[in-house]
Amino acid sequence: MSTETIDIASLVTEMAHQARAASLTLANVPREQKNKAILRLAELIEENVPALQAENAKDLEAGEANGLTPAMLNRLKLNEKRISGMVEGARQVAALPDPVGESLETYQHPQDFSIEKVRVPIGVIGIIYESRPNVTVDCAILCLKSGNASILRGGKEAFYTNTALAALVSQALEEAGLPPKAVQFIPTTDRAALNTLLKLNEQIQCIIPRGGEGLIRFVSENSTIPVIKHYDGICTVFVDKEADTAMAESIVVNAKTQYPSVCNAAENLLIHRDVLDFHLPQIARGLAAKDVLIKADSEAAAALEAAGIDCEPATEEDWGTEYLDLVISVKVVADADEAMAFINKYGSSHSDAIITSNPETAESFLNGVDSSTVYWNVSTRFTDGFEFGLGAEIGISTDRLHARGPMGLRELCSYKYKVVGNGQIKG
């Protein structure tokens, strides 16, 4: 190990110890104080727009020099809209109810003492993310509101912007009288920092990676701390034989095209063999009108060709591909059972929909599809913390443990048992 690597390891270890100490304080501070820090951060961002944009310009310049794609540069850019989004997001989170301290259940033991299950913060959360700098503020605020200390590790592309935002977070904490180490930003993007961080399971209780598959895989393979993964969304819409054509078209087009680059957009369309010629041409024309490229299996391709609609052949690989683009794969299935088996095999257990007027088929699909959110006659695009009434979300978990689907403030909490008696002992 080089001296620098050792220094980074010491730095990150020290940060984790400070975070653990801050988390013990933060777990019990009054909600007003947490809200004060969040609202002050919103003000500080508003007061520092030119300075933030100046730092952001450095990142953009470096990004251009390093050959980032226009899409990557766009994600990196802190424009007026994104700044006001951060500010508004902060004010919304301040207005949300505090999840900490909520009584979840009470049990009276036969020996006449009470056992109360109470919501508490998880402790210290490490968040590892990539280029979008607004994630720094969103994560800091959600962790703070839920009483968790956080250690943030952003991507190298947004380093100047993140550093400037992190300084404002520290200032807001200090002005609200909260431990300044309650939110810490790792001041290096050296991989050595990540290697150290992911092993500090005595100090850090949870790791949330947000970003591409490579990052998430690296984190989950190298962490000895529990990880909540936010993997990709390979979402499917199944049009059953008893579907309404207009509804099927409307939902498929919405699920595919309303915002194609997000995880709850549809990537696969399954269509019941009995209604292939009846439904597919209309749905395909709706998609084509939005410039969607259709990749079809041979049976669907024949139906499309007969209707004079262009398509490309789909391969096995397509069924498990997250396009995040105006592309959809189409496959013909014999029935709902085949549709469910397809989704459980190729999907990512994220969001899947059935279009049908048959309640029995729908019920079987809602139960049989092993995904965090299953839709009946509704677009997959609604999988989102705000839409589900959870408020702001830190992401959409594709894991089954702790949090599944949209992960809001309550999902950033654990619980503890408080037991109160007057001398009870076990006999």
Place this chain on the structure above:
Amino acid sequence: MSTETIDIASLVTEMAHQARAASLTLANVPREQKNKAILRLAELIEENVPALQAENAKDLEAGEANGLTPAMLNRLKLNEKRISGMVEGARQVAALPDPVGESLETYQHPQDFSIEKVRVPIGVIGIIYESRPNVTVDCAILCLKSGNASILRGGKEAFYTNTALAALVSQALEEAGLPPKAVQFIPTTDRAALNTLLKLNEQIQCIIPRGGEGLIRFVSENSTIPVIKHYDGICTVFVDKEADTAMAESIVVNAKTQYPSVCNAAENLLIHRDVLDFHLPQIARGLAAKDVLIKADSEAAAALEAAGIDCEPATEEDWGTEYLDLVISVKVVADADEAMAFINKYGSSHSDAIITSNPETAESFLNGVDSSTVYWNVSTRFTDGFEFGLGAEIGISTDRLHARGPMGLRELCSYKYKVVGNGQIKG
């Protein structure tokens, strides 16, 4: 890799695929069918006592030949009491409410469709445990009742007994018309099986290690599947200055001596400096009467010496040691804040108690101690699924995510969202 290693890897991979398929069926079978299998297993165990004990005798013989300690041989032994314990446990679990399908919350979206959060099984759970063969039956039953497929990997010491029990589980599943691969027992204790198992994160959703620290550490360092750890219990009782002496003595003696080899037994006693001479001699005499060895810091040692009570010096290492024996460490603290800091530093976030008549001090302790269960004037020995009204438990989680403290049937579940509408799309 040797041919044998490759064969074991293929075998375990095939088992995981079969478990995944079985889990999709098991998630939606009627509760009567699951209960039927569990009750049939209870009968089968009763009908096969001599055969089970004959297999167990092989393990005991091998264990003696391999130099297992008397304590280890005792844990391994399937005596009448343990067999009737398994049978009774199975009948109790069959009688518990089914957690699967329970509606947890409903949200009506402004666009007039419903979002229902429903409890569902996790999927496939891998359980890795050591010598006690009754764990095979306990885990199989708890996973089955909660709709999860399970893959069980027991220790080599109990291999014959486990194999015989696993055969009865398979028979019970088959007779109840359930997928026979819903519970599978890995038929080898080769480490290669574990190395394969822990990487099959597409098929297995959760790993629960039960056993010594070495096993748990190996599992959590090598698994790419989320792990719920059941680590040790370093539990502390703090006697505040406003404690009732008789209550303090009674609780400390109970927490230390009622069952010293379990994780919720006390290992440390903290005593407020102001009441040291007043309380410690009586508590120490109570402990000495139960043959407890006292290891004391210098201040406590002086007080004990003045009262004519024997002790040994405690070292820094003692504060973080799980004795699981009739030994306790005693330390003097200045106040509740120092007690809390001690517990948060040296404890294992398991179960800790305060003895005080002051509600403010107690409230501060209940909030400030970062453990899954915090007691006020109650013995730590109550941390247990049955005592908490959860029914049977698969263990006591020392993690903060998903399950914290006693882990029963509900904690063996995840949830999903079912969304029902009539054509809603996102605008």
